[in-house]
Amino acid sequence: MAATRLFLRASPVKCSLTGLTGGVHSSLGLTLLKLSPACTAKPQAQRRHAAHFTYHPEPAPSQYGPTQKMNLFQSVTSALDNTLAGDPTAVIFGEDVAFGGVFRCTVGLRDKYGKDRVFNTPLCEQGIVGFGIGAAAAGATAIAEIQFADYIYPAFDQIVNEAAKYRYRSGNMFDCGKLTIRSPWGCVGHGSIYHSQCPEAFFTHCPGIKIVVPRGPVQAKGLLLSCIADQNPCIFFEPKILYRAAVEQVPTEAYQIPLSQAEVLQEGSDLTLVAWGTQVHVLKEVAAMAQEKLGVSCELIDLRTILPWDTETVCKSVVKTGRLLISHEAPVTGGFAAEISSTVQVRVRWEIKAFYFHRGWSTYGSL
Amino acid sequence: SVEEFLNGARVVVSARTYADFTPQATFDIKKCDLHKLEEGPPLQAVLTREEGLQYYRTMQTIRRMELKADQLYKQKIIRGFCHLYDGQEACAVGIETGINLSDHLITAYRAHGYTLTRGGTVREIMAELTGRRGGIAKGKGGSMHMYTKHFYGGNGIVGAQVPLGAGVALACKYLGNNEICVCLYGDGAANQGQIFETYNMASLWKLPCIFICENNKYGMGTSVERAAASTDYYKRGDFIPGLRLDGMDVLCVREATKFAAEHCRSGKGPILMELQTYRYHGHSMSDPGVSYRTREEIQEVRSKSDPISMLKDRMLSNNMASVEELKEIDVEVRKEIEDAAQFATTDPEPPLDDLCNHIFYNDPPMEVRGTNPWTKLKSVS
Numbered sequence: 001m002a003a004t005r006l007f008l009r010a011s012p013v014k015c016s017l018t019g020l021t022g023g024v025h026s027s028l029g030l031t032l033l034k035l036s037p038a039c040t041a042k043p044q045a046q047r048r049h050a051a052h053f054t055y056h057p058e059p060a061p062s063q064y065g066p067t068q069k070m071n072l073f074q075s076v077t078s079a080l081d082n083t084l085a086g087d088p089t090a091v092i093f094g095e096d097v098a099f100g101g102v103f104r105c106t107v108g109l110r111d112k113y114g115k116d117r118v119f120n121t122p123l124c125e126q127g128i129v130g131f132g133i134g135a136a137a138a139g140a141t142a143i144a145e146i147q148f149a150d151y152i153y154p155a156f157d158q159i160v161n162e163a164a165k166y167r168y169r170s171g172n173m174f175d176c177g178k179l180t181i182r183s184p185w186g187c188v189g190h191g192s193i194y195h196s197q198c199p200e201a202f203f204t205h206c207p208g209i210k211i212v213v214p215r216g217p218v219q220a221k222g223l224l225l226s227c228i229a230d231q232n233p234c235i236f237f238e239p240k241i242l243y244r245a246a247v248e249q250v251p252t253e254a255y256q257i258p259l260s261q262a263e264v265l266q267e268g269s270d271l272t273l274v275a276w277g278t279q280v281h282v283l284k285e286v287a288a289m290a291q292e293k294l295g296v297s298c299e300l301i302d303l304r305t306i307l308p309w310d311t312e313t314v315c316k317s318v319v320k321t322g323r324l325l326i327s328h329e330a331p332v333t334g335g336f337a338a339e340i341s342s343t344v345q346v347r348v349r350w351e352i353k354a355f356y357f358h359r360g361w362s363t364y365g366s367l
Numbered sequence: 368s369v370e371e372f373l374n375g376a377r378v379v380v381s382a383r384t385y386a387d388f389t390p391q392a393t394f395d396i397k398k399c400d401l402h403k404l405e406e407g408p409p410l411q412a413v414l415t416r417e418e419g420l421q422y423y424r425t426m427q428t429i430r431r432m433e434l435k436a437d438q439l440y441k442q443k444i445i446r447g448f449c450h451l452y453d454g455q456e457a458c459a460v461g462i463e464t465g466i467n468l469s470d471h472l473i474t475a476y477r478a479h480g481y482t483l484t485r486g487g488t489v490r491e492i493m494a495e496l497t498g499r500r501g502g503i504a505k506g507k508g509g510s511m512h513m514y515t516k517h518f519y520g521g522n523g524i525v526g527a528q529v530p531l532g533a534g535v536a537l538a539c540k541y542l543g544n545n546e547i548c549v550c551l552y553g554d555g556a557a558n559q560g561q562i563f564e565t566y567n568m569a570s571l572w573k574l575p576c577i578f579i580c581e582n583n584k585y586g587m588g589t590s591v592e593r594a595a596a597s598t599d600y601y602k603r604g605d606f607i608p609g610l611r612l613d614g615m616d617v618l619c620v621r622e623a624t625k626f627a628a629e630h631c632r633s634g635k636g637p638i639l640m641e642l643q644t645y646r647y648h649g650h651s652m653s654d655p656g657v658s659y660r661t662r663e664e665i666q667e668v669r670s671k672s673d674p675i676s677m678l679k680d681r682m683l684s685n686n687m688a689s690v691e692e693l694k695e696i697d698v699e700v701r702k703e704i705e706d707a708a709q710f711a712t713t714d715p716e717p718p719l720d721d722l723c724n725h726i727f728y729n730d731p732p733m734e735v736r737g738t739n740p741w742t743k744l745k746s747v748s
Contacts (some may be wrong), residue, residue, distance in 0.1 A: 096588060099658075122558035122594045123525055123586055151524065154560070189448045192509055195524040332736060 018244040044257070053281045055242065060249030061218060067249040072242045075217035075250045076105040076182070079224040080143065082254035084113045087141050089178075090228075091313045094128060094145025102242050103148060103184055126302050129155035129181060133163050133233075136179035141228060149237055150197040155181075160226065163233040164208030175330065177231035185213065185237035186278050187329050198277075198330040203235060204307045204339065210234040210259060211306040215280040217248045222257030230259060239277040262310035264317065268299035272317040272324045274340060276303040279327045306336060391415040391684040396619045402602045402609035402639075408626035416511040419682045422464070422617050424696050426456040426675050429480045431704045432489055433648070436479070436496055436510075440652045443478040444712055445496045449510045452480040454647040457583055457674035459484045462549060467629050471539065473519040473532040474551035476511040477581075477646075479703025481551075489703055493711035501710065506717040507725075526552060526559030529578070529746035533565045536576035536637075547575040547631045549624075555586025557600050566637070573636035577627045578604065580641045581614065587650040601641035614642030616671040645672070676734045724748060 060067045070078060083090045092106060097119045100107035110118040121128050125146055132144035146152045152159075159181070167175035186195045200211050210232050214220035220238065227234035265280070266287060271281045280302045287298035299317050303309055318324050324344055326337035391413055399407045413547040436632045452459070459480035462472070482492050487503050495502030496510055503513050504521075513521040519535065523530040532550025539546040556562065557580055569576045580600040584591055591598045601609035610627070613619045620642060627638045632665050643669045649656025656665070682688045722747040723735040733746040 099588070120589065120593065123555045124558050124560055153524075193448050194511075195448070251573075306426050 001246070053278070053285055055216070055246045055281055056284065057248040058216060058218060059248070064255040065249035065253040067251050070217050070250040071244050071247045072214075072217045072238065073103050073244070074218055075248075076224060076238060077107055077109070078250065078252065079221040079228075079254075080106060080109055081112070082225065083141065083143070083228050084109060084117060088143040088256065089139060090117070090143065091135065092143045092145070093121050093132070094182075095121060095123060095147045097145050101145065103238075105145070105182070105238075105242065105243075107308060109297070111349060125151050125154040126158055129158040131163065132179050132181065133158060133166070133176045133201045136233070137166065137174050139178070141178045142176075142180070143228065144179065144181045146181060148195050148197075148240075149183040149199050150194045151183040152181075152183060152199055159203065159233070160206045160208060161234070164206050166208075167232075168208060175231070176233050179233040180224075180227045180236060181234070182236045182238060184240040184243070186239040186241060188241045191240075194322045196329075198237070198328065200235075200237060200306050201330055201334055201336045201339075204336055208232070209307065212238040212259060212304065213237045213239070213277040213306060215239075215277060215302050215306070216242065216246045219257060219302075219304065221250055222255050223259070225254055226256040229256060234259075237277070241278055257304075260305045260308050260310055262304055262313040263302045264299060264313065265302055266298065266300040268297035269322065270297045270321055270323065271299070272314070272321045273298050273300045274303055274326045274337075275301075275312060275323065275328065276306060277329070279329060283325075283327055303340075309340070311343060311347070315344055318344050318348050327355075328355035333354050380615060381455060387686075388416055388688060389686045392681075392687060394618055394638055394681060396616060396622060397613050399619075399623055400601065400611040402599075402604075402611075403606070404608045404610065408612075408622040413685075414618060414620050414681070416682075418464070419677065419678065419687055420692075420696065422460050423675070423678055423682070423688075423693060424700065425460050425484065426617065426678065428489060428703065429453070429456045429459065429483055429696060431676060431700050432483070432492065432707075433479060435704050435708050436493070436654065437648065439493075439497065439708060439711070445510070446498075447509050448476070449496065449652040450477045450650065451652070452477050452646070453747045454668070454673075455581060455583060455614065455644045456480060457617040457620055457677075458579075458642050458644055459616050460738040461614075461617045462485045462579065462624050464617075464621045465624025469517065469544075470546050470628070471517045471519065471532075471535045471548040472551070473522070473528045473535065473548065473555060475525065475528055475556060476521070476523055477553070478511065478513055478521040480635050481518060482513040482515060482521065486515045487513065487518075489707040490710050493704075493707040494714050497711040497714070498716060499711060500712035500717045500721075501714040505721065505722065521542035525652045526556040526561050528552065529556070529559075529565045530568075532578075533569045533574055533576050533637075535664065536574040537572065539575055541575075545632055547577060548630055549577045549579060551581060551642065553586060554582040554584065554591050554598075554600060555589070555594065557603060558595060566607055566639075569637040570604075570607050573634060575631035575634075575635040576605070577624070577631055578637060578639045579638070581644055582641055583644050585646075585650070585659060590659065591720045599641075601639055604637070604639040607637050607639050609641065611641040611643065612642030615668075615674045615677065617674055617678055720745065 082094060092109060096102055097106045098110050098118060106118060128144050132142040135142040163176050165180060186198050203209060203211055210230060212223050212227055212234060214223045224236055228235050273287060275283045283300055287300050290296040290298050299321055301314060301317060326340050328335055328337055385560050393411050393413050396410060396412050398410055401407045430453050433451040436445060436449055437451060440449050463484035472481060472485055480494055491503035492513060495504055495508060495513055498506045498509060500506050511521055511523045519531065529550055529552055536548035539548060574585055582600055586594050601611040610623055611622045625641055630638045645666060677692060723744045725748050726746050727733060728748045735742050735744045735746045
């Protein structure tokens with residue numbers, strides 16, 4: 001009840017749910033089925049929500065040295081600062097990055113490291129990524145910014161046809177592994193169709209690139225530094241709604257969080273919840289509500305790296321609980337949840353206790 | 368009765384009759400810079416009184432509408448993105464007077480002015496800004512997505528509308544209807560790759576397309592010198608002939624547009640115009656507009672080159688209108704905007720049933736999944 005109602009009533013953010021249990025023998029399933037008629041009631045005249053979840057900062061990590069209070073965009077700046085300091089070949093470029101960026105992710109870097117290392121590009125996404133691929137192939141650690149993930153499509157050809165396949169088609173003679181593309185991503189409440197998109201699913205269809213989405217400042221810095229260090233072209237999507245909302249104690253020194261490793265945030269026995277980025281926080285609240293109101297114990301997993309994703313952790317969890325629910329902001333058809341569900345279905349089919357339901361909004365995620 | 372007496376008195380008191388005014392006058396306009404053209408638009412423009420009053424009214428309507436949108440945005444009645452057009456009114460009005468309503472036009476996101484000149488009403492535009500069902504796109508488009516007949520928007524992605532405009536021009540040529548397409552973009556978009564692809568196609572196939580670059584000197588916060596290797600945007604079409612003109616002078620814009628339209632209609636192929644203009648507001652409502660330019664600069668443009676003041680001065684100094692008459696127009700415009708704002712604030716929002724409509728075109732209604740298997744939404748088109 002709580003889960004489905006949350007997604008109906010809340011906020012501008014709509015998400016797709018896949019694989020919710022419809023199992024007959026569990027009380028959980030019956031409860032959900034019974035309460036569904038309440039969910040068909042039309043929500044009252046639209047209320048506005050500033051954010052549909054509360055961000056709970058995680059405890060400061062102790063193993064990476066001294067920490068400082070930072071929000072998400074500051075943690076990104078810190079990661080970029082560490083990179084420019086430690087790697088003389090590192091350059092940052094994109095639209096409006098010189099003055100600090102439209103989300104303030106690059107504030108102060110140009111003054112500190114010079115205008116030949118932090119510079120603006122004209123308004124040309126295809127050019128930005130193409131240029132980044134070339135710079136990376138020639139040996140520079142190229143960090144390109146695409147101002148909004150919604151604008152990444154002119155660069156789609158460069159990413160999929162050039163960046164992803166460079167190493168393969170040259171027989172490992174050339175590669176653009178030193179390229180990292182960063183982009184603000186996801187619903188923010190007022191973004192509408194062109195400032196809210198989550199295009200990760202389009203790119204997951206392409207071997208050769210890595211896609212990473214952090215859930216908070218500590219994660220963002222560690223994962224971004226891993227992407228930059230990784231010898232493959234990486235796309236790093238930063239949930240823009242968390243830029244200011246997410247504040248944590250973040251280590252000031254450089255540290256890395258391994259890629260392709262999902263993190264189990266909360267252990268449980270009845271249901272596995274999988275999400276990435278903003279939805280992790282939504283599902284944290286869902287898990288709490290489910291425990292309180294239904295007595296359901298949820299295991300919450302943050303996928304972190306979308307491509308290549310950590311199949312082991314997710315499958316191991318589903319073997320334990322028998323049920324899987326995935327939540328993401330992108331449209332449901334062809335969304336990454338479909339890929340996760342189908343892989344899990346194949347690998348752990350005998351352990352699943354529920355029928356496979358696949359539903360969500362098939363309209364624009366930002367409406 | 369007293370009322371009748373007063374009404375009669377009011378009529379008698381009206382100061383001057385229309386016979387006192389100059390019916391038309393000829394004005395010198397600035398010479399255009401030319402690229403690959405032997406001759407350019409005329410150096411003089413004839414303005415009749417009616418035309419002058421009409422241009423004044425339209426520009427003033429755009430100006431007041433944009434300022435009202437600013438106000439409503441600050442009151443959080445308009446939300447999302449809002450890119451205002453005040454300062455650039457002469458471009459929209461001048462272009463419209465140089466083409467016919469049956470011609471086609473496409474522009475980027477700073478589209479409120481064009482929506483009006485292309486046949487939209489202030490009520491529909493404001494209701495669209497507030498996202499209500501009376502809006503010109505039924506409340507689903509918002510500031511950047513407004514459309515009317517032969518006006519293809521209103522486009523959010525920078526530069527993406529230019530190849531579309533060439534396509535519309537191709538349709539005009541194919542259908543042989545003597546219509547043209549005016550395809551607008553800004554100084555920031557002028558650096559997008561697809562613009563150059565479009566120049567090539569339009570020129571190769573001699574499409575009746577007028578490319579217009581509205582150069583307001585700043586692409587969001589980046590000045591043209593810092594973004595473009597060549598700021599001669601009218602020359603960027605290379606093999607396409609180009610003109611550069613003063614976009615703050617409505618007569619200049621009109622004459623150049625007429626010249627360009629004639630060029631296209633005579634089958635000579637595309638032509639490029641660069642309008643040098645200025646926006647008073649920042650890029651959008653989230654941009655104060657003063658971190659990359661000085662307030663003095665904005666003030667200077669306002670006092671020396673404001674398009675509405677320029678027209679007003681011309682008309683007054685040539686005795687084509689009276690101060691009272693123009694003031695009356697101002698009052699009427701203000702009232703129209705107030706009514707529209709009232710409508711836009713009180714009109715209900717689109718119904719929830721509308722959420723999934725118009726995704727596809729489908730004859731029978733289509734079902735769209737809701738957030739749980741027991742709610743299905745209908746998509747009708």
